[in-house]
Amino acid sequence: MKKLSVIAAGAALIAFAAGDAQAQATLDAIKKRGQVICGVSQSLPGFANPDAQGNWAGFDVDMCRAISAAIFGDAKRVKFVPTTAKERFTALQSGEVDLLARNTTWTMSRDVQLGFDFAGINFYDGQGFMAKKSLGVKSALELKGATVCTQTGTTTEQNLADFFRSNKMEYKVVAMEKNDEVLAAYDSGRCDVFTTDRSGLAADRTKLKVPNDHVILPEVISKEPLGPLSRHGDNNWNDIIRWSFFAMLNAEELGVDSKNVDEMKKSANPEIKRLLGVEGDFGKMLNLDNAWAYNIIKLVGNYGETYEKNVGPNTPIGLSRGVNALWSKGGLQYAPPIR
Amino acid sequence: MAVDVRDTARAPETPFWLDARYRAIMFQVILLVLVVGFAGYIFYNTYQNLQRRGIASGFDFLGSTAGFDIIMHLVPYAASESFGRALLVGLLNTLAVAAIGIVLATILGFVVGVARLSRNWLISRIASIYIEVIRNIPLLLQIIFWYQVLGKSTPGPRQSIDIGGLFFINNRGLYMPAPVTEPGFWLTPVAFAAGVVATIVMHRWARARQMATGQQFPVLWTALGLIFGLPILVLLVTGMPFHWDYPKLQGFNFSGGMVLIPEFISLTFALVIYTGAFIGENVRAGIMAVNHGQTEASYALGLRPGPTLRLVVIPQAMRVIIPPLTSQYLNLTKNSSLATAIGYPDLVAVFAGTVLNQTGQAVECIAITMGVYLFLSLTTSVFMNWFNRRVALKER
Numbered sequence A: 001m002k003k004l005s006v007i008a009a010g011a012a013l014i015a016f017a018a019g020d021a022q023a024q025a026t027l028d029a030i031k032k033r034g035q036v037i038c039g040v041s042q043s044l045p046g047f048a049n050p051d052a053q054g055n056w057a058g059f060d061v062d063m064c065r066a067i068s069a070a071i072f073g074d075a076k077r078v079k080f081v082p083t084t085a086k087e088r089f090t091a092l093q094s095g096e097v098d099l100l101a102r103n104t105t106w107t108m109s110r111d112v113q114l115g116f117d118f119a120g121i122n123f124y125d126g127q128g129f130m131a132k133k134s135l136g137v138k139s140a141l142e143l144k145g146a147t148v149c150t151q152t153g154t155t156t157e158q159n160l161a162d163f164f165r166s167n168k169m170e171y172k173v174v175a176m177e178k179n180d181e182v183l184a185a186y187d188s189g190r191c192d193v194f195t196t197d198r199s200g201l202a203a204d205r206t207k208l209k210v211p212n213d214h215v216i217l218p219e220v221i222s223k224e225p226l227g228p229l230s231r232h233g234d235n236n237w238n239d240i241i242r243w244s245f246f247a248m249l250n251a252e253e254l255g256v257d258s259k260n261v262d263e264m265k266k267s268a269n270p271e272i273k274r275l276l277g278v279e280g281d282f283g284k285m286l287n288l289d290n291a292w293a294y295n296i297i298k299l300v301g302n303y304g305e306t307y308e309k310n311v312g313p314n315t316p317i318g319l320s321r322g323v324n325a326l327w328s329k330g331g332l333q334y335a336p337p338i339r
Numbered sequence B: 001m002a003v004d005v006r007d008t009a010r011a012p013e014t015p016f017w018l019d020a021r022y023r024a025i026m027f028q029v030i031l032l033v034l035v036v037g038f039a040g041y042i043f044y045n046t047y048q049n050l051q052r053r054g055i056a057s058g059f060d061f062l063g064s065t066a067g068f069d070i071i072m073h074l075v076p077y078a079a080s081e082s083f084g085r086a087l088l089v090g091l092l093n094t095l096a097v098a099a100i101g102i103v104l105a106t107i108l109g110f111v112v113g114v115a116r117l118s119r120n121w122l123i124s125r126i127a128s129i130y131i132e133v134i135r136n137i138p139l140l141l142q143i144i145f146w147y148q149v150l151g152k153s154t155p156g157p158r159q160s161i162d163i164g165g166l167f168f169i170n171n172r173g174l175y176m177p178a179p180v181t182e183p184g185f186w187l188t189p190v191a192f193a194a195g196v197v198a199t200i201v202m203h204r205w206a207r208a209r210q211m212a213t214g215q216q217f218p219v220l221w222t223a224l225g226l227i228f229g230l231p232i233l234v235l236l237v238t239g240m241p242f243h244w245d246y247p248k249l250q251g252f253n254f255s256g257g258m259v260l261i262p263e264f265i266s267l268t269f270a271l272v273i274y275t276g277a278f279i280g281e282n283v284r285a286g287i288m289a290v291n292h293g294q295t296e297a298s299y300a301l302g303l304r305p306g307p308t309l310r311l312v313v314i315p316q317a318m319r320v321i322i323p324p325l326t327s328q329y330l331n332l333t334k335n336s337s338l339a340t341a342i343g344y345p346d347l348v349a350v351f352a353g354t355v356l357n358q359t360g361q362a363v364e365c366i367a368i369t370m371g372v373y374l375f376l377s378l379t380t381s382v383f384m385n386w387f388n389r390r391v392a393l394k395e396r
């Protein structure tokens, strides 16, 4: 009954919480407590993973750090709350966390029915399959009759049903709550294939004993636009998340990174001047300091830097930029201008 | 002489709020108002919060498409079915584990309870070691342990353990032939029901006759004949209107037949082992509560040990056993929700898990789930209380 009571407690929080009606309630609460509370994955290398000392690292973790930098001028004022796929939405709805940066797919029902606002798409992804090489499977279309392991409470679970149904293939699904349990079940042979977002597959593969014994099948069966999200209704807070992300993208596009950011303050380029708070009052608009974006870039880095550091080709995850390259380099990442 | 009665009869002047009778009622009213007010406040506040945060509320979601599959379903189910249907599937999966678990745990518990009292040193030692070890390890660990043992000790589908070409054991479960009914089969279950009804009638009649004339009737054999013999006869007469569907290896997995998935097997097994230890202790306590004089009196009357146990000891022990047995049944049912840990699709995993996550309607989903458990528990209690009254000592 423990699981049930955790969620029941979340539900009770909804019942008792005094409503946060006024604008910028979330920002005020964060400033008062001196910390951003960020819901992240439990342990997904490259995205959100605590090391032996409990220091969190990863692409999603950097998103949280960037927001902390924008608010406090300090990237370390974050409390990370690991959430399972299943618990994450209750945690956000009930106010247990201020935002989720947790491999979460932007879908219509999550945006509209669950009462959230997505702040952007910081990772364009799609669902794939991983199988043992020894099984000799070359394509997802050969998976008729297979047993598939997946995590409960994900879009993955639903896409899987759609994929097999539309291809008129039988299958069995073993759905578990924790990603590590799913992976263990796959590893022990309970399932023939493992399915999740392809970024997740790449990350999870590094956790297996011999990563090279497993192949990621070529098919991408869904669109998984991943991004940070907050509760519906506090627009100022959502704007802060959104523009923290856009600032990182704009910085990459303008060639501003954590190493050259101080020099760039002297740049003659008006776009850079606005980004770094040399010109204009863009921080103030968000109820933040005008150096908000400067702090993000200085303390966390631009989008490209966090990508390369956490999940890029030179990391064990080894994901090339692909569709996550800037629009100017043939990808989909495109941020509106700061002006 | 006129006496003013009113004056002497009048009670001493106590204000009504100090009057014990009024006070008792008043406190109850205040308490009721507070409880109702509190419930109303929570309801209102929840509703307001959900509205303000733009979270959907209400129970309409039960009708919308679920969109996910469930590995074990006792009624037809597919991803295109509704969330309400998924609720039913989860509930039936919970009931399946609970019902099978209760039956097996009761049998195990009685065996262990009696074994613990055995004069045979080895048997009673084994029983008490089992009870002490199992009762003192958290159930969640035991469930995960058995699941791991099962997973690690079984081969993949292509190397399945083959028992006579009919049963196959592998890490996807226990596969066995499934009977598929043909037209005309319906007579067999009807015959079974008729057999049960006839047995009850026959039992009453036999008892009445024994009371009246002292003559005994072979109740057990007649009952077996009615309950099992009759349906088998009907099956034969109607020309066996069913055939077997055998499991076959096809591609990745076996298909056809029936399968007990490892999650079901290990969850049920763990619950039975765990609850059986507790029931064993209840049974031992119950038997020990029966005064030894009863047994001696029975022997003195010339009853043999068998009838003594059956007619004297057990009926009296049952009075002590049943109340704690009821709470063990309730515990087993509620503990089955630990299923989530190994991915068995029970009510909590399916409904308070996946459905809750997909609809985001935590308050509604949790309320329904709690309501269902409450209903199951109350039903079990009502039945067991009824049974308890039946076996209770009747003062004559």
Ligand SMILES: N[C@@H](CCC(=O)N[C@@H](CS)C(=O)NCC(=O)O)C(=O)O
Pocket: A041, A042, A043, A044, A083, A084, A085, A102, A103, A104, A105, A151, A153, A154, A155, A156, A178, A179, A180, A196, A197, A199, A200, A201, A224, A226
């Ligand atoms: N994008 C999907 C799946 C999200 C998800 O839970 N992904 C898994 C695998 S990529 C994960 O992050 N697991 C990490 C964990 O549970 O700690 C969704 O939003 O529903």
